[in-house]
Amino acid sequence: MxxxxxxxxxxxxxxxxxxxxxxxxxxxxxxxxxxxxxxxxxxxxxxxxxxxxxxxxxxPSRAARGLRGRSFTIGVLLIDIRNPFLPEVIAGVNGVLAPSHYQAMIGVSDARVQLETSLIESMIDYKMDGLVLVAPRLPSEIIAKFAVQIPIVTVGYHDAGATAFDTVNADDQRGAEIAVEALLACGYRDIEMLSLGEREGHAVSVVRQREIGFRRAMQRSGLGAAPIGKIPIASPRREDTMRKFLARKDRPRAVFCWSDLDAITLLSLAMEMGVRVPEDLAVIGYDNSSTAALGLVNLASIDQSGRELGQIATRALISRIEGRTASEHILQVPSLVNRNSLTRSKGTKHDG
CATH class of the missing domain: 1.10.260.40 (lambda repressor-like DNA-binding domains)
Incomplete structure (x- = not known):
């Protein structure tokens, strides 16, 4: 024309x-x-x-689409924007949406149930076609009630019994086991885990799943019930807890951190306090964030491929929007990326 x-x-x-x-x-x-x-x-x-x-x-008029029951907009709800894992998930979501006419709208909560609920309700009110919830704190029954109103897929939420919504996860129990196995293979026997505080304790969370895997791997190796330290959510108590851990006379020889978020802080504090890594303390994180790969950080970490999880979750959500009703519960196998915080050898990647 x-x-x-x-x-x-x-x-x-x-x-x-x-x-x-x-x-x-x-x-x-x-x-x-x-x-x-x-x-x-x-x-x-x-x-x-x-x-x-x-x-x-x-x-296309998005307002008109909403009135007709389709806005071609997907809501993505994040809980903790500080976590370096999240940009990879978002990149995966956007990668799937790019060739389509769907767009993502991102909402950020702060781990408060009331705010999380309010954001989900707002996304429903704005006629979004579906929601990807990343590590939601809500009980499964509340998510199920929302799923009656709008298609939902969760990431980082281990509820394989859910029928109203889908779940997409890395196998976090297996990921923790891989971390312990790598430490054992390097000759470490005195191993602890640093995890999040008790108020993050709902059984479907990635935190608790990683604790389960850690305990199981330690018991299977004959090391018994290994201790798990709890890191508070708030700063500066968070850093204070890690300082006390590093200053302990009975500090373990190796530590598995629930996330790179805290493992990187631990490495920084260790350098400040003169604790050599890995000579005095071997460290493995979780998420294989971009920061972990930096030369000055060099953190060994469990890679759960956040980008791939975001892609899978988005495809599952579009499938839900298109009419699928049977629930899907997808587990991806994580792997270890070995860097200098574990051994001084050249970094390699080992599948689990």
């Missing part, structure tokens, strides 16, 4: 999905399928519709 015709069309009438369908010579349903990146759309159809959208300058 010549530019002058396109401008005339835009001046005189609003370009609608029907206009696009007529211009492309296809049905409205076909245009809709291309826009939501539906399964089975041929490249020829996609090209026709895309060319028509570009030629007409079509921009």
């Amino acid at each position: 010549p530019v002058e015709d396109k401008q005339k069309l835009q001046r005189n009438e609003r370009v609608t999905i029907r206009t696009v369908a007529t211009h492309a010579g296809v049905s409205v349903a076909a245009v809709s399928k291309v826009m939501r990146n539906a399964y089975g759309v041929s490249e020829a159809l996609r090209a026709k519709v895309t060319d028509a959208i570009e030629a007409l300058g079509y921009r």
Whole structure:
């Protein structure tokens, strides 16, 4: 379509999905399928519709979509934006949405149930088509009630018995076992875990799942009930707890941290206090964050591939939106990325 015709069309009438369908010579349903990146759309159809959208300058009205029951918007709710694992999850979500006409809207809570509930309700009120909840703190029965109103997929929430919503996780129990096995393989026997405080104790959380795996691996190796230290949520108590750990006369020879979030802080404090890593203390974190790979950090860490988890969760959510009702519970196997905080050898990656 010549530019002058396109401008005339835009001046005189609003370009609608029907206009696009007529211009492309296809049905409205076909245009809709291309826009939501539906399964089975041929490249020829996609090209026709895309060319028509570009030629007409079509921009779908999100308000109208919401009134019709589809906004092509997905809500992503994060609990703790400080965690370096989260950008990878978001990148995975956006990677799947990029070729589609869905967009992600991100909400950030701060581990308060009331705020988390309020954000979910707001996302529902804004007619979002589905929600990805990353490490939610809500009880399963409350998430299930929301899932009656809107398709939901959770990441970092181990409830394999849920029927109203899907779960996508790394196998956190196995991840902790891999960490212990790596420490044992390096000759360490005096091993502890640093975990989060008791108020993070709901059984479906990644924190508690990693504790289960740690205890099981230690008992299986004949080391018995190994101690698990608790790190408080709030600073400066968080750093104070780690300082006390490093200053202990009976400090263990090796430590597995529940997350890179605290393992990196531990490395920094160890350097400050003159504790050599790994000569005095071997350290393994969890998440394989981008910071862990920096040369000055060099933290061995369990890689749960946050980007892949975000991709899988988004595909599962779109499948839910398209009508799937049977629940799915997906577990990905994590792996160890070996760096200098474990051994001084060249970094390698070992699958679990």
